[in-house]
Amino acid sequence: MTAAIETAALVKRYGKKTALSDCTLSIPTGHVVGLVGPNGAGKTTLLQLAVGLLQPTAGQIDVLGHKPAEDPAQLARVGFVAQDTPTLSTLSVADHLRMGAKLNPGWDAYLAGQRIEELELDPDQRAGQLSGGQRAQLALTLAMAKRPELIVLDEPVASLDPLARRKFLQSLMASVAEQQVSVVMSSHLVADLERVCDYLVVLADSQVQLSGTVDDLLATHHLLTGPRREPTRWPSDWLVIEERHTERQTTLLIRSSAPILDPAWAVETVSMEDLVLAYMGLGASQHRRDGDLPGPRRAS
Amino acid sequence: MIEFRLQTHSGVAPYLQLVHQVRQALRLGLLHEGDQLPTVKDVASAVAVNPNTVLKAYRELESQGLVSPRPGRGTFVTGTLSDASLVEHNRLRRDLERWLAKARLAGLDEESIEALFVNTFRSGSQAESA
Amino acid sequence: MSWLTWRQFRSQVWVAVTVVAVLAVVFAITGVQLHHLADASGYPGCISAGLCHNFISAVKTNGLYPFLYNTGLMMLYVLPALIGIFWGAPLLARDLEAGSYRMLWTQSITRSRWLTVKLLLVGAASMITAGLLSLIVTWWSAPIDAAGGLQMGAFRLDTLQFGSRGIAPVGYAALAFTLGAAIGLLTRRALAAMAITFALFLAIQIITPIWIRPHFQAPVTATTAIAGPNFNIEITGDQQMRALAQQSPVGAWILSDEDVDSTGKVIYLRATDACLQRSPEACQDYVLGLHVSEKITYQPADRFWPFQTYETGIFLLVSLGLIGFSSWRVRRIN
Numbered sequence: 077m078t079a080a081i082e083t084a085a086l087v088k089r090y091g092k093k094t095a096l097s098d099c100t101l102s103i104p105t106g107h108v109v110g111l112v113g114p115n116g117a118g119k120t121t122l123l124q125l126a127v128g129l130l131q132p133t134a135g136q137i138d139v140l141g142h143k144p145a146e147d148p149a150q151l152a153r154v155g156f157v158a159q160d161t162p163t164l165s166t167l168s169v170a171d172h173l174r175m176g177a178k179l180n181p182g183w184d185a186y187l188a189g190q191r192i193e194e195l196e197l198d199p200d201q202r203a204g205q206l207s208g209g210q211r212a213q214l215a216l217t218l219a220m221a222k223r224p225e226l227i228v229l230d231e232p233v234a235s236l237d238p239l240a241r242r243k244f245l246q247s248l249m250a251s252v253a254e255q256q257v258s259v260v261m262s263s264h265l266v267a268d269l270e271r272v273c274d275y276l277v278v279l280a281d282s283q284v285q286l287s288g289t290v291d292d293l294l295a296t297h298h299l300l301t302g303p304r305r306e307p308t309r310w311p312s313d314w315l316v317i318e319e320r321h322t323e324r325q326t327t328l329l330i331r332s333s334a335p336i337l338d339p340a341w342a343v344e345t346v347s348m349e350d351l352v353l354a355y356m357g358l359g360a361s362q363h364r365r366d367g368d369l370p371g372p373r374r375a376s
Numbered sequence: 377m378i379e380f381r382l383q384t385h386s387g388v389a390p391y392l393q394l395v396h397q398v399r400q401a402l403r404l405g406l407l408h409e410g411d412q413l414p415t416v417k418d419v420a421s422a423v424a425v426n427p428n429t430v431l432k433a434y435r436e437l438e439s440q441g442l443v444s445p446r447p448g449r450g451t452f453v454t455g456t457l458s459d460a461s462l463v464e465h466n467r468l469r470r471d472l473e474r475w476l477a478k479a480r481l482a483g484l485d486e487e488s489i490e491a492l493f494v495n496t497f498r499s500g501s502q503a504e505s506a
Numbered sequence: 507m508s509w510l511t512w513r514q515f516r517s518q519v520w521v522a523v524t525v526v527a528v529l530a531v532v533f534a535i536t537g538v539q540l541h542h543l544a545d546a547s548g549y550p551g552c553i554s555a556g557l558c559h560n561f562i563s564a565v566k567t568n569g570l571y572p573f574l575y576n577t578g579l580m581m582l583y584v585l586p587a588l589i590g591i592f593w594g595a596p597l598l599a600r601d602l603e604a605g606s607y608r609m610l611w612t613q614s615i616t617r618s619r620w621l622t623v624k625l626l627l628v629g630a631a632s633m634i635t636a637g638l639l640s641l642i643v644t645w646w647s648a649p650i651d652a653a654g655g656l657q658m659g660a661f662r663l664d665t666l667q668f669g670s671r672g673i674a675p676v677g678y679a680a681l682a683f684t685l686g687a688a689i690g691l692l693t694r695r696a697l698a699a700m701a702i703t704f705a706l707f708l709a710i711q712i713i714t715p716i717w718i719r720p721h722f723q724a725p726v727t728a729t730t731a732i733a734g735p736n737f738n739i740e741i742t743g744d745q746q747m748r749a750l751a752q753q754s755p756v757g758a759w760i761l762s763d764e765d766v767d768s769t770g771k772v773i774y775l776r777a778t779d780a781c782l783q784r785s786p787e788a789c790q791d792y793v794l795g796l797h798v799s800e801k802i803t804y805q806p807a808d809r810f811w812p813f814q815t816y817e818t819g820i821f822l823l824v825s826l827g828l829i830g831f832s833s834w835r836v837r838r839i840n
Contacts (some may be wrong), residue, residue: 178509
């Protein structure tokens with residue numbers, strides 16, 4: 077099966093500033109992928125590379141098995157909602173749908189019309205007069221009604237109030253359920269991602285720190301609490317992501333596919349938020365990849 | 377028809393929350409055999425949750441023998457949790473009330489009672505699953 | 507994409523249509539009257555003799571005609587600049603500046619197509635607008651042009667007239683438009699692109715007639731020795747004068763008109779007391795003793811259309827180059 081997004085040693089520099097370095101990643105289709113990371117980690121860069129708005133400095137990126145934006149057919153297969161959801165402010169909502177119909181051979185006019193009706197958008201209103209939430213919904217409608225196989229969303233809800241955010245995610249999930257479309261979305265809001273994503277990519281320090289299905293990631297990460305132990309003497313199949321020691325206690329976040337049998341450890345499951353924070357911290361603390369697992373050093 | 381909701385910071389996986397809610401509804405008699413569960417799309421759009429999560433929850437319920445999908449029509453309740461256990465509810469509740477009275481008598485405040493209960497419950501279920 | 511271009515551009519089209527229509531009506535009504543006036547004043551018979559004073563005097567008695575003549579002249583210099591500034595510069599820059607390019611370029615059309623359709627449609631509108639206006643103004647001004655303009659010395663081939671007659675405005679409009687669009691693509695800021703386009707296009711409008719147009723074809727030189735009694739003296743300034751022996755060729759674009767000595771070197775005649783005090787014989791003898799000739803360098807009248815073709819052709823080629831640059835550049839916007 078072709079990957080939704082597949083990159084190999086992808087590099088993007090703006091002048092001397094490196095936005096993305098040596099990024100190798102394979103995201104399968106059929107998921108709602110959450111892309112998280114601190115500001116400036118390269119999320120927008122990665123997404124814009126995927127939709128062909130940017131060209132890589134080095135390395136390569138394939139989207140659904142093809143070069144991004146290589147021809148109209150490829151453009152038709154990928155929908156994009158850019159950050160701050162730009163629209164043409166002087167055009168009305170109806171004009172936007174008409175534009176979508178003119179510019180996209182696979183345009184689903186019924187779907188578009190139905191969505192606009194459900195959202196109670198006034199077709200005659202100019203896009204410039206819409207609220208942020210309405211504009212985001214209009215942009216999502218445009219991206220959805222072209223019937224893409226993959227839809228890429230760059231911080232679509234960042235500027236929305238909680239109600240508009242919820243509505244946006246509701247209609248996104250409805251579309252995913254109905255159209256079987258793959259989604260890759262970046263966001264800071266882990267609580268939202270926890271609901272809607274089943275695949276997680278953590279980008280920090282312009283590199284991929286973590287990537288996998290949420291189920292796998294949650295099943296293989298454990299939070300251990302126990303009496304203080306000297307570091308660097310962990311079992312060989314543990315990957316220690318984060319360790320904290322007090323005088324009496326040691327707390328570890330580890331990745332291990334084997335069950336934790338040592339009774340001295342109190343084992344807790346981790347949440348997506350724990351994972352995101354821990355791996356985002358990795359990028360900041362200069363850890364580098366080691367072996368085939370990204371991110372932390374392998375305990376010896 | 378059951379209405380789902382998700383708590384974001386509960387620490388319980390979203391699909392498990394959905395499973396628990398169906399089981400709870402069955403237990404309380406809100407859902408009966410033959411009732412239809414909302415479609416995956418309806419749940420996804422109402423709760424703003426990944427459709428795969430809903431599917432996973434329904435499959436889990438299916439494996440527990442509580443629901444079964446009918447192709448092209450939806451997912452229907454086929455099992456029940458209420459009948460047997462509802463009868464027991466009253467007796468168990470009385471036991472619990474007696475235990476709570478004992479705990480208060482021993483000087484435990486509400487918080488300590490809750491912590492004791494949760495701890496015991498957790499270690500019990502961990503021992504079961506290990 | 508054509509629909510979207512039309513949708514984004516239609517208000518400008520209506521403005522252009524309205525302006526052209528109003529001007530067409532005004533110039534048509536007054537133009538018919540002007541042509542009647544010309545017929546009544548011995549036009550076109552007066553042209554070959556270079557003696558259309560009657561006609562020009564008649565034109566000047568009604569203030570409206572000189573006003574419209576000058577307006578038409580000015581309009582066809584201003585219009586291409588406006589097209590470059592308001593149609594060309596924001597065409598691409600506005601989408602790039604507002605960020606809407608990120609929405610447009612991820613529809614199912616390539617950005618090259620986005621660029622090409624916009625450039626071709628709005629570019630065609632620019633050229634048609636300029637062409638129509640030039641057609642109106644060229645027709646209206648024809649009798650006055652043929653008579654050498656209001657000052658009787660500037661024909662349609664002359665520095666200022668040439669650029670507002672015939673097909674040249676079409677070339678200017680195409681150049682201004684593609685220049686504006688290309689600059690907009692580079693700056694990605696509409697306002698900056700408008701300012702730069704204005705400055706560059708103004709420079710092109712100034713440089714072309716002064717340094718480029720005179721070299722389309724080698725000018726013709728006519729030298730007449732001042733030898734016989736048939737020459738005129740013209741006091742040109744303090745202690746300076748010219749000896750004039752020939753009529754300027756009708757309809758020509760005079761590039762230079764000088765007195766030269768027997769070696770062909772330009773000389774400036776000093777106005778002697780005899781000449782200043784209007785003593786014709788003494789002055790005449792003095793000038794004859796200098797052995798000078800009057801040398802006129804000019805582009806003859808029949809070069810009007812070849813020159814129009816060259817200038818328009820060059821501008822259209824440069825426009826094509828700018829389109830090529832833009833489509834190369836748009837693929838590299840990162």
